[in-house]
Amino acid sequence: MNYWLMKSEPDVFGIDHLKAMPDQTEHWDGVRNYQARNMLRDQMKLGDQVFFYHSNCDVPGIVGVAEIVREGYPDFTAFDPGTKYHDPKSDPEKPRWYMVDVRYVRHLKRTISLKELKDMPELEDMPLVRKGNRLSIMPVSAEHWETILSLE
DNA sequence: GCCAACGTTGGC
DNA sequence: GCCAACGTTGGC
Numbered sequence: 001m002n003y004w005l006m007k008s009e010p011d012v013f014g015i016d017h018l019k020a021m022p023d024q025t026e027h028w029d030g031v032r033n034y035q036a037r038n039m040l041r042d043q044m045k046l047g048d049q050v051f052f053y054h055s056n057c058d059v060p061g062i063v064g065v066a067e068i069v070r071e072g073y074p075d076f077t078a079f080d081p082g083t084k085y086h087d088p089k090s091d092p093e094k095p096r097w098y099m100v101d102v103r104y105v106r107h108l109k110r111t112i113s114l115k116e117l118k119d120m121p122e123l124e125d126m127p128l129v130r131k132g133n134r135l136s137i138m139p140v141s142a143e144h145w146e147t148i149l150s151l152e
Numbered sequence: 153g154c155c156a157a158c159g160t161t162g163g164c
Numbered sequence: 165g166c167c168a169a170c171g172t173t174g175g176c
Contacts, residue, residue, distance in 0.1 A: 007173095136173085
């Protein structure tokens with residue numbers, strides 16, 4: 001079992017949106033970064049646990065837990081000329097972008113803010129708190145996962 | 153709204 | 165293959 005962190009802007013698609021979806025499940029579309037794509041396509045496995053992170057908001061931080069319920073498959077929004085995620089270079093025969101399906105598990109009892117995470121010496125190796133890291137999907141070690149949950 | 157950090161693009 | 169220009173992310 002692997003652990004992950006996935007960022008989303010609550011104004012666009014927050015954890016409450018996920019919870020409100022049918023089956024509390026949604027496909028995680030729109031990732032247009034190769035490093036993140038490789039994780040979606042190759043590494044995320046059924047049952048993997050995910051921290052749901054809110055970015056670009058008043059209090060950026062981890063707000064809940066989700067899990068992977070479908071492994072990587074082509075991100076069809078790349079094929080749709082009508083959407084902002086359209087990428088003419090992604091060919092349905094040879095898709096460039098991938099996504100997974102994610103299901104809501106629970107809210108944390110409280111938001112664990114980015115600031116709080118940055119203040120934890122145990123988490124200084126976490127990519128999330130390192131300067132300039134803009135990846136929207138990143139792996140979380142089992143140790144960091146437990147440390148973060150212990151803050152709840 | 154600003155801007156640092158980073159990724160991508162494309163001319164050469 | 166280099167690198168300048170440009171676009172995006174995301175904290176503040």
